Amino acid sequence: MSAPSVPLVLNTTSASVELARSLGLRLVDEWSEQPDQLHVFFDEGRLVIGLAPHNRENPVAVDFELSLRNRHPGKELLLKAVGGSRNRATVLDATAGLGRDSFLMASYGCTVTMCERMPVVAALLADGLRRAGRSYDCAEIASRMDLRQENAAAYLAGLAEADCPDVVYLDPMFPVSGKSALVKKEMRLFHSLVGLDEDSGVLLDLALQRARHRVVVKRPPKAPYLGERKPQLSIAGKAVRFDIYPLKAFAK
Ligand SMILES: C[S@@+](CC[C@H](N)C(=O)[O-])C[C@H]1O[C@@H](n2cnc3c(N)ncnc32)[C@H](O)[C@@H]1O
Numbered sequence: 001m002s003a004p005s006v007p008l009v010l011n012t013t014s015a016s017v018e019l020a021r022s023l024g025l026r027l028v029d030e031w032s033e034q035p036d037q038l039h040v041f042f043d044e045g046r047l048v049i050g051l052a053p054h055n056r057e058n059p060v061a062v063d064f065e066l067s068l069r070n071r072h073p074g075k076e077l078l079l080k081a082v083g084g085s086r087n088r089a090t091v092l093d094a095t096a097g098l099g100r101d102s103f104l105m106a107s108y109g110c111t112v113t114m115c116e117r118m119p120v121v122a123a124l125l126a127d128g129l130r131r132a133g134r135s136y137d138c139a140e141i142a143s144r145m146d147l148r149q150e151n152a153a154a155y156l157a158g159l160a161e162a163d164c165p166d167v168v169y170l171d172p173m174f175p176v177s178g179k180s181a182l183v184k185k186e187m188r189l190f191h192s193l194v195g196l197d198e199d200s201g202v203l204l205d206l207a208l209q210r211a212r213h214r215v216v217v218k219r220p221p222k223a224p225y226l227g228e229r230k231p232q233l234s235i236a237g238k239a240v241r242f243d244i245y246p247l248k249a250f251a252k
Contacts, residue, residue: 006025023119038189060189079108089165091168092156092207094203097121099145101218103145114147115150121190156203165212166211166214167214168211169217169218172203173200174223204217204227204229208247213250218242221236
């Protein structure tokens with residue numbers, strides 16, 4: 001596996017300079033000639049990341065309005081995994097990424113704290129949240145989502161007992177072959193940006209100590225258990241499996 005690549009900030013608006021400074025990335029005025037080079041830039045009011053245009057691949061942004069349209073209410077396995085539709089759990093999404101799963105959980109009524117340790121990914125997520133906060137359809141859901149740009153292990157370790165979440169949710173990087181073109185593109189992007197989350201077994205151990213009710217781990221259907229820890233329950237669909245480590249039942 002090659003080392004994660006460092007994106008460049010493409011100078012498209014006056015905000016690009018501050019973005020490059022805050023992310024500690026190089027600001028450039030032109031697309032790089034390198035075929036695999038990622039660029040972060042503002043495009044029509046959104047922060048996006050992607051390859052140069054000759055690759056003919058649309059850049060990726062966090063788009064919660066699209067996530068809302070693509071929901072399948074009542075059918076999502078994630079809802080069952082985090083505790084069912086009557087559950088208004090507090091969730092720590094310890095591997096927030098582009099926030100799709102967080103948004104889904106918040107749309108069920110969960111209050112979600114999101115930890116994302118990669119500054120570029122956290123910036124994309126913050127930008128998506130900002131736009132969701134101004135969207136008629138998404139604002140109420142986004143109001144239940146709180147982003148922290150930090151390592152979830154440090155966040156969990158520092159929590160006071162009374163502030164521990166009901167559920168800790170983990171979706172660490174894993175070498176998968178997603179079926180849809182979008183999933184493939186996003187997974188490729190994550191692989192080149194983030195690499196593999198090799199420390200996620202340790203994060204699971206900590207999550208099991210700090211969650212009040214359960215820990216849920218998202219895996220590809222045939223993947224080994226995270227940290228070789230066998231869950232008490234798994235719910236599997238065609239593309240994904242949720243391993244559930246129940247600790248204490250939710251109140252009825
Ligand atoms: C596969 S992605 C998660 C995708 C996410 N579930 C979604 O719906 O968009 C994994 C993300 O978790 C982040 N991550 C992994 N370990 C972390 C940790 N200990 N603390 C914070 N973020 C972490 C990685 O940087 C990466 O962005």
